[in-house]
Amino acid sequence: MAGSGGPLSRSGLRGREAELEELQTLITSVARTGSGGLALIQGEPGIGKTTLLAEAVSRARAAGFSVGLGKADELHHIVPLSSLATSLLQGDPPLLSGDTFGDLARHHDQRIWLVERLAEAIEARAGSTPVLICLDDVQWADALSRFALQQLPTRLRTSPVLWILTGRREPSGPAEEVLAAATGSLPTITVPLGPLSGAAIGQLADDTLGTAVDAWVRDLLDGAGGNPFLAVEMLAGLRTVDTSTEVMPARLVVGVRGRLKSLRPDTLRFLQMGAVLGRRFGFDDAAALCDRPAAALIPALEEAVRAGLLDDDGEQLVFRHDLLRQAVYADIPPSARKALHREAAHRLVAAGRPPADAVPHLLRGSLPGDEEAVTLLRRAADDVLPVTPGLAADLITRALDLAPGPGPLRFSVGEQAILTLTRAGRNREALSAGDRLLADRPPLEVFGRLQAALGGTLWTMDLTEELRRRTEAALGVGGATPEVRARLAALRALALSRGRDLTAAREAGEGALRDATAAGDREAHVLALSGLGEIALNAGENALALARFAALSAIDSVFLPEEIVAHLHLDDFGSAERLLPRAAEKAGTTRQAMLLWAQGQHDLGLGRLDDADAGFATMERLENEVGIPVQQVNGRVIRSRTALLRGDREAAREHLAAAREGLAVRPNPGNTAAVRFLEAVHAEAEGDTGLAVDRIRQVQREGSFMRWRLLRDWVDSAVRMSLRDGNRELAEDLAAQAEAHAERNPSVPTATGVAAQARGLVRNDPALLEHSVELLSASPRPLARAAAYADLGRVFLAAGRKDRAVAALAHARGAFAEAGAHAAAAHQQRALEGAGSGGRRAAGAARPVQGWGSLTASEEKVARLIAEGHTNRSAADALVVSPHTVNTHLTSVFRKLSISSRVQLANLVRSLPVH
Structure with a gap:
C-alpha cells in the first residue's frame, strides 16, 4: 500500500464541512454588521475541536480580523486571568501589550474594574479592525478568566468582537455558563462535534496513507469510534509498518498506548513525570521528579519529540494533545500519582516557585496532617481571595480538611475559613464550620476569635439577635485579647443598631470605639465606626452619621x-x-x-x-x-416608584414583583418595611386606600428606626394616603414623625420643608404649605419641591384661590416634567384643566416605546456620543456618570432602536434631521 505521508493538518476537517460553514457565517456576520458574536465548539477529547478552531482562526485572519488565540490548562488554573491572558497576549500584533496587561493585572483585586478596563482595551482595537478572541479548552479556565468571559461578550456586543471557545460537554460547566450569559444579548451558536462518519474516516486514511487503502486498514479504523485524533494515532503507527502483506494487525502496536509501549523505559518514565506536572511542563521540573540530572534525560526528550508525543516551544515542553497526556497519566498507579503530586509540590516550592504552581498538586496529592500543604493552601487562598473568593473558599476549606486535629493550627485555619467563606457569600458553610470548631472546646482566647470571625457572617445573614447573643456570651466568659474584645464589643453595637433602644446601642458603640482606639486594632475601629454610623442613621441624626462615615472612609x-x-x-x-x-x-x-x-x-x-x-x-x-445582593430590594423599590412617576405601570409592577422575591430571600426589617411601603404606593395608585394605609401601619410597626430610614423623604406620600382614607390619627403620627426628624436636622432644608408640608397637609393649612415651599426652595431636590407645590395648589384650589392655585400647579407640572416624572406632570395638567387653565401640556407625556422618540434624555445623549465615536469610558467622562451606567443606557438604546452595532447607530444618527 503506497503511503504518501500527506499532511495531517486537515484531518480534523474531514466530515466537518457543515460546522465550518456555520462558523464562517458567524465570522462574516460580525465583520459585516459590526456587532459581536460568540461560538462554542463542543465535543469529547480528540474529536477535532482544536483543528476546527485553527481553521476558523485562519479564515478570520483572511477576513481582516485581529486574532488572539490561547489555551487553558488543567493544572495551571489557580493564577487569576492566566487563561484569558494567553488569548490577549498572543497574536501579531497581540490584542494587548505585555505592559498594558501587566498594568491591568496589578488591579486584579477589583474584578469589575478589571473587566471594564479589558473591555475598553478590546473595544479600542475593534474600532479599527474586527477582533477574534479564542480560548481552547475553556473547561479548564481559571476563575477570573471565567468571570471575565461571562461579562465581556455582552459588554462588547455592540463592537465587532467575535469569541470562539472550545470545551468538553459538561452540563452547567464553564462553557455553558459563558454561553448562557451571552444568550439573548448577541448572536450565539453551539457547534457540537460528534464522531466522524465512516466515509470521513476513510477520507482521513486516504489523506494519510494514500488512496489505495486496504480494506483491513479501514476495518481497523472502526476501533477509533469516529474520533479523528485516535484514528490519526493509529495511522501514524501504520506509516512505520511494512504493510505489503495483509497480516491482520493483532500483533501490531496501534493506538496511543501501543506507541507508548514502544518507547525506552527512560523515555516513558520522563513522560510520566511530565504528565503529572501537566500538559505544559518544564524540562528541569520533570528531570527533578525523575531524580536524574537534566543532561542525562536529553535522549529521552529527543525520543519523545521524534515520536510526536511532545513539542518543544523553546521555553516549555507540551504534550501534542491532552489525550496523549491522559494516556500516560492513566498508566501511573493511583497511589503513585498521589505521591508524585506531593513530590511535585514540594520540589516546586523548594525551587522558589509561587504557591499557585504547587497548589494543583496539593489538591491531588496531599494527605491529612500535611502542615506544609496547609500552609501553602492558606497562602494561595489569601492570594486569590480579592478576585476569586469562591476559589479561595475552596482552597481554605481543603486546608481545613488537612489540618491536624484540635490544636492551634486547625483553629487558625478555621478562623481564616470563616472569613473567606463569608467573603465568598457562602455564609451557611461559614457558620457551620465555625460551630464545628467551637464544638471542639477551644481555649477562651480562641473562642473569642472564632465568635468575632462569625460576627460578619451573622450580620450578613441578618441574624442580628443571634449576633448580639453570641457577642455578649463571648464577652461574658472573658479570656479574649484586647483586640478581640474590641471587635466583639463593636459587633455587639452593630447588632444593637437594629434594636429599639438606640440610646443603649449608641453607648455600646462609643464604648467599643474607645476600646478599639486603646487596643490599636484597625478592624475593631472600622466595625465600631460602622455601627455608630448605622445607629446615627437609624436615629435620624444625619450630621452625626456623616461624621462617623467620614471618619470611616478616612481609615x-x-x-x-x-x-x-x-x-x-x-x-x-x-x-x-x-x-x-x-x-x-x-x-x-x-x-x-x-x-x-x-x-x-x-x-x-x-x-x-x-x-x-x-x-x-x-x-x-x-x-x-x-x-453579593446588598441593595437589590431597595433598588427595586425605588425603581418601581420611579416607574409610577413616569407612568410606566407595567415596569412598576415588574419591579414590585422583583422586590417581593428579594424580600423572600432577605426578610430583614429594612427590606420588609421598604416593600410594604411600595405596596402602599401601588395600592393607592389602584384606588385601594384602605390597603395602602394598612401597609403604612405595617411600616410603622417595623420599628422606630425605619421611620427615619424609609420615610425621611416620602412621609408626605404616607400622610396623603392616610388623609384620603380618613385616618387622621395616623396622619398626625406621621406629621409628628417628620417634625421630630426636622428637629434632629434643623439645617437640612428638605427635612424642615417636608415637616412643614406634612403638618400643612394634616391641618389643610395654606400658610403652612406656603412655608414648606419657601423652606424647600433651598433644597436641591426638585421632586420634593414639586410635590410641595402640588399640595399647595390643591389647597388653594379647594379654597377658591384660583390664581394662586394655577401658579402653584403649573410650577409643579413643570418640575415634574423636567425630571421625567410624566405621570405626575400629567396629573398636575389635569388639575389645571379642571381649574379652567390648562396652559401648555407637559412635554414628553406620551413617549413612544420604539424609535428615536422613545429614548430618554440621557439615552439620547449617550446615543449621540457613541455615534460620534466615543467609547463607553469617554462617554461616561463627558456625562460624569459611570461607564457601567453608560452601558446600561446603551443596552436600552439598541433595544429601542432595534439595532445591534455602533456602526448602525452612527448611520441612524447621521440620518436624523438637523435641528
Whole structure:
C-alpha cells in the first residue's frame, strides 16, 4: 500500500464541512454588521475541536480580523486571568501589550474594574479592525478568566468582537455558563462535534496513507469510534509498518498506548513525570521528579519529540494533545500519582516557585496532617481571595480538611475559613464550620476569635439577635485579647443598631470605639465606626452619621459611598459630587455596586430619574455578578416608584414583583418595611386606600428606626394616603414623625420643608404649605419641591384661590416634567384643566416605546456620543456618570432602536434631521 505521508493538518476537517460553514457565517456576520458574536465548539477529547478552531482562526485572519488565540490548562488554573491572558497576549500584533496587561493585572483585586478596563482595551482595537478572541479548552479556565468571559461578550456586543471557545460537554460547566450569559444579548451558536462518519474516516486514511487503502486498514479504523485524533494515532503507527502483506494487525502496536509501549523505559518514565506536572511542563521540573540530572534525560526528550508525543516551544515542553497526556497519566498507579503530586509540590516550592504552581498538586496529592500543604493552601487562598473568593473558599476549606486535629493550627485555619467563606457569600458553610470548631472546646482566647470571625457572617445573614447573643456570651466568659474584645464589643453595637433602644446601642458603640482606639486594632475601629454610623442613621441624626462615615472612609476609602450618601441626607450634594469621582477611582470589587447605589441616590435626589433608574439597574447587575445582593430590594423599590412617576405601570409592577422575591430571600426589617411601603404606593395608585394605609401601619410597626430610614423623604406620600382614607390619627403620627426628624436636622432644608408640608397637609393649612415651599426652595431636590407645590395648589384650589392655585400647579407640572416624572406632570395638567387653565401640556407625556422618540434624555445623549465615536469610558467622562451606567443606557438604546452595532447607530444618527 503506497503511503504518501500527506499532511495531517486537515484531518480534523474531514466530515466537518457543515460546522465550518456555520462558523464562517458567524465570522462574516460580525465583520459585516459590526456587532459581536460568540461560538462554542463542543465535543469529547480528540474529536477535532482544536483543528476546527485553527481553521476558523485562519479564515478570520483572511477576513481582516485581529486574532488572539490561547489555551487553558488543567493544572495551571489557580493564577487569576492566566487563561484569558494567553488569548490577549498572543497574536501579531497581540490584542494587548505585555505592559498594558501587566498594568491591568496589578488591579486584579477589583474584578469589575478589571473587566471594564479589558473591555475598553478590546473595544479600542475593534474600532479599527474586527477582533477574534479564542480560548481552547475553556473547561479548564481559571476563575477570573471565567468571570471575565461571562461579562465581556455582552459588554462588547455592540463592537465587532467575535469569541470562539472550545470545551468538553459538561452540563452547567464553564462553557455553558459563558454561553448562557451571552444568550439573548448577541448572536450565539453551539457547534457540537460528534464522531466522524465512516466515509470521513476513510477520507482521513486516504489523506494519510494514500488512496489505495486496504480494506483491513479501514476495518481497523472502526476501533477509533469516529474520533479523528485516535484514528490519526493509529495511522501514524501504520506509516512505520511494512504493510505489503495483509497480516491482520493483532500483533501490531496501534493506538496511543501501543506507541507508548514502544518507547525506552527512560523515555516513558520522563513522560510520566511530565504528565503529572501537566500538559505544559518544564524540562528541569520533570528531570527533578525523575531524580536524574537534566543532561542525562536529553535522549529521552529527543525520543519523545521524534515520536510526536511532545513539542518543544523553546521555553516549555507540551504534550501534542491532552489525550496523549491522559494516556500516560492513566498508566501511573493511583497511589503513585498521589505521591508524585506531593513530590511535585514540594520540589516546586523548594525551587522558589509561587504557591499557585504547587497548589494543583496539593489538591491531588496531599494527605491529612500535611502542615506544609496547609500552609501553602492558606497562602494561595489569601492570594486569590480579592478576585476569586469562591476559589479561595475552596482552597481554605481543603486546608481545613488537612489540618491536624484540635490544636492551634486547625483553629487558625478555621478562623481564616470563616472569613473567606463569608467573603465568598457562602455564609451557611461559614457558620457551620465555625460551630464545628467551637464544638471542639477551644481555649477562651480562641473562642473569642472564632465568635468575632462569625460576627460578619451573622450580620450578613441578618441574624442580628443571634449576633448580639453570641457577642455578649463571648464577652461574658472573658479570656479574649484586647483586640478581640474590641471587635466583639463593636459587633455587639452593630447588632444593637437594629434594636429599639438606640440610646443603649449608641453607648455600646462609643464604648467599643474607645476600646478599639486603646487596643490599636484597625478592624475593631472600622466595625465600631460602622455601627455608630448605622445607629446615627437609624436615629435620624444625619450630621452625626456623616461624621462617623467620614471618619470611616478616612481609615478605608472603600467606605466612601457611605460618606457620599450621608452628605446627601444633609442636602450637601456639592460634597457628594466632589467625592463621587474619587470613590470611582478607589472602589474595590464589592464596592462598585455600592458606589452605584450612592450615584443613584445622588441622581434621584436631583430629579434625574433616567440616570437614577439606569444606575440602580446597573447596581443590581453588578451585585449579581459578584454574588453579593446588598441593595437589590431597595433598588427595586425605588425603581418601581420611579416607574409610577413616569407612568410606566407595567415596569412598576415588574419591579414590585422583583422586590417581593428579594424580600423572600432577605426578610430583614429594612427590606420588609421598604416593600410594604411600595405596596402602599401601588395600592393607592389602584384606588385601594384602605390597603395602602394598612401597609403604612405595617411600616410603622417595623420599628422606630425605619421611620427615619424609609420615610425621611416620602412621609408626605404616607400622610396623603392616610388623609384620603380618613385616618387622621395616623396622619398626625406621621406629621409628628417628620417634625421630630426636622428637629434632629434643623439645617437640612428638605427635612424642615417636608415637616412643614406634612403638618400643612394634616391641618389643610395654606400658610403652612406656603412655608414648606419657601423652606424647600433651598433644597436641591426638585421632586420634593414639586410635590410641595402640588399640595399647595390643591389647597388653594379647594379654597377658591384660583390664581394662586394655577401658579402653584403649573410650577409643579413643570418640575415634574423636567425630571421625567410624566405621570405626575400629567396629573398636575389635569388639575389645571379642571381649574379652567390648562396652559401648555407637559412635554414628553406620551413617549413612544420604539424609535428615536422613545429614548430618554440621557439615552439620547449617550446615543449621540457613541455615534460620534466615543467609547463607553469617554462617554461616561463627558456625562460624569459611570461607564457601567453608560452601558446600561446603551443596552436600552439598541433595544429601542432595534439595532445591534455602533456602526448602525452612527448611520441612524447621521440620518436624523438637523435641528
